[in-house]
Amino acid sequence: MNPSTHTKPTLTFWQIWNMCFGFLGIQFGFALQNANVSRIFQTLGADMEQLPMLWIAAPLTGLIVQPIVGYFSDRTWTRLGRRRPYFLVGAVLATLALFAMPNSPTLWVAAGLLWMLDASINISMEPFRAFVGDQLPVRQRATGYSMQSFFIGVGSVVASLLPYLLTHFGVANTAAEGAVPDTVRWSFYFGGVVLLLAIGWTIFRTREYPPEVLGRWDEAPPNAARARIPSRMRASAFAWLGAGLLLLFLVYSNGLDKQLYVLGGLIAAYGVLLLARTATRGAGAFAQIMDDLYDMPSTMRQLAVVQFFSWFALFAMWIYTTGAVTSVHFGSSDPTSAAYNEGANWVGVLFAAYNGFAAVAAIFIARMARRFGLRRTHLFNSVLGGAGLLSMMFIRDPHWLLLSMVGVGFAWASILSLPYALLSDSVPAAKMGVYMGIFNFFIVIPQLVAVAVLGFLVERVFGGHPINALAIGGISMIVAGLCVLRVREPAAHASSAASPA
Numbered sequence: 125m126n127p128s129t130h131t132k133p134t135l136t137f138w139q140i141w142n143m144c145f146g147f148l149g150i151q152f153g154f155a156l157q158n159a160n161v162s163r164i165f166q167t168l169g170a171d172m173e174q175l176p177m178l179w180i181a182a183p184l185t186g187l188i189v190q191p192i193v194g195y196f197s198d199r200t201w202t203r204l205g206r207r208r209p210y211f212l213v214g215a216v217l218a219t220l221a222l223f224a225m226p227n228s229p230t231l232w233v234a235a236g237l238l239w240m241l242d243a244s245i246n247i248s249m250e251p252f253r254a255f256v257g258d259q260l261p262v263r264q265r266a267t268g269y270s271m272q273s274f275f276i277g278v279g280s281v282v283a284s285l286l287p288y289l290l291t292h293f294g295v296a297n298t299a300a301e302g303a304v305p306d307t308v309r310w311s312f313y314f315g316g317v318v319l320l321l322a323i324g325w326t327i328f329r330t331r332e333y334p335p336e337v338l339g340r341w342d343e344a345p346p347n348a349a350r351a352r353i354p355s356r357m358r359a360s361a362f363a364w365l366g367a368g369l370l371l372l373f374l375v376y377s378n379g380l381d382k383q384l385y386v387l388g389g390l391i392a393a394y395g396v397l398l399l400a401r402t403a404t405r406g407a408g409a410f411a412q413i414m415d416d417l418y419d420m421p422s423t424m425r426q427l428a429v430v431q432f433f434s435w436f437a438l439f440a441m442w443i444y445t446t447g448a449v450t451s452v453h454f455g456s457s458d459p460t461s462a463a464y465n466e467g468a469n470w471v472g473v474l475f476a477a478y479n480g481f482a483a484v485a486a487i488f489i490a491r492m493a494r495r496f497g498l499r500r501t502h503l504f505n506s507v508l509g510g511a512g513l514l515s516m517m518f519i520r521d522p523h524w525l526l527l528s529m530v531g532v533g534f535a536w537a538s539i540l541s542l543p544y545a546l547l548s549d550s551v552p553a554a555k556m557g558v559y560m561g562i563f564n565f566f567i568v569i570p571q572l573v574a575v576a577v578l579g580f581l582v583e584r585v586f587g588g589h590p591i592n593a594l595a596i597g598g599i600s601m602i603v604a605g606l607c608v609l610r611v612r613e614p615a616a617h618a619s620s621a622a623s624p625a
Contacts, residue, residue, distance in 0.1 A: 132261040132341040142329040144271040149322025150249050151276040153218050155283035156315045158442045159475045160308050163468050166459040167304055168231040178235050179443055180575045185242040187568040190250040191413050194561030197251045205332035207251035214248030215323040222316035226309040254557040266545035270486045273540040277483025284476035286311035288469045297465050338553045354402055361398030368392025387576035417562050421550040426611040427543050431566035433604035434539050439574040440597030446471045447590035453522040470522055477526050481533025499608050502542045506605025509535020513598030517591055546611055
């Protein structure tokens with residue numbers, strides 16, 4: 125790492141390994157959350173219809189935390205560096221939340237701890253995305269994001285399998301009504317330790333470039349500011365606010381599902397934020413984040429649609445796979461029954477499987493992109509993922525669901541790497557953190573929409589059968605793949621995606 129050179133130095137394989145290793149711990153926490161939180165909620169008395177609202181903590185926390193952390197990490201420089209202080213704070217808080225969650229005495233305590241866990245993981249995760257942009261030249265960024273995908277896959281495999289493995293070692297997999305089984309409790313304890321140690325490895329085995337050096341190496345084109353016409357901005361703000369209030373009124377007056385309030389509130393809140401920006405003078409954090417959102421690069425706008433459908437599908441899978449598999453493939457919806465808990469453990473195996481397949485896929489994605497291009501590679505992987513989710517409606521032997529997870533795994537690895545590779549050279553170095561946080565909006569918003577819509581559809585349209593939510597997710601995944609064909613693909617990325625570390 126020689127800051128005197130005119131171009132950002134190429135890093136070795138092991139340097140990229142060290143800077144991405146912390147993602148093993150981050151995904152360990154996420155995987156335990158994704159595979160077990162619905163189980164914890166149901167154990168503590170949640171109905172199937174309540175799950176989406178209880179899960180709202182995860183996306184809403186990311187929506188708030190990531191751009192704020194990105195904004196401030198862009199402006200941070202300490203003895204520990206620029207991004208690494210946030211790695212450390214997030215890791216400590218996430219570990220405490222993992223220790224506490226399986227011991228929740230009530231449903232609402234568990235929901236509150238999910239807020240804390242997701243906020244803490246987001247504090248660490250958002251700077252990790254910017255960290256790759258900071259440390260690697262454009263030609264190596266796809267390699268860096270693929271390495272992150274590899275660690276995400278490996279961490280998720282182990283974390284998702286933990287309750288299943290502990291059962292086979294004799295740890296109790298059932299408990300009294302209202303109590304979380306020991307298999308889940310010990311999995312969360314182990315996960316907290318792994319998360320802290322893995323992120324600690326990256327903190328102490330890497331170093332960072334000072335902001336002034338990154339500025340000299342900036343490879344992104346200048347980000348042109350869009351014209352700001354106050355009257356037009358206010359009209360747009362009132363339009364969003366009015367649409368949100370109208371939806372809230374329709375939900376209230378027609379007695380529609382209360383989860384639709386989330387969608388109406390989200391639309392109205394964006395209108396309020398736009399209005400607040402038109403009335404704000406100065407250039408504080410709020411004003412700057414709103415301006416950067418308004419001025420986002422065109423590539424990010426195109427990728428927003430791709431991200432929306434991709435993450436809508438993923439959130440449908442994370443919320444409803446446990447309910448679908450336990451009811452359809454194991455014949456029980458009773459959280460106290462042995463069949464339900466056996467099915468819930470099998471969901472852990474399935475989640476481990478798709479993450480394992482994703483780890484393998486991450487090794488080959490760069491080569492696929494070099495041969496077929498980033499867009500067509502992402503299309504292919506997204507269609508595989510959609511087919512995998514749709515197939516779960518027709519498979520009845522739970523062991524054959526592993527085949528469904530092959531497609532999901534390839535899609536997952538692609539979602540975690542190729543959109544960032546497509547985006548990487550359009551983000552200026554001085555705003556890498558805030559733009560990675562803003563890019564997270566297009567991960568979070570579809571999850572909030574999923575919370576608002578899926579519960580209504582499952583309860584009112586599909587008769588309470590969660591398997592249908594997975595079918596909706598499959599269709600959404602295929603649509604995401606088709607939408608990526610609209611995204612401009614810089615020629616440099618076709619080769620840089622496969623560049624050796």
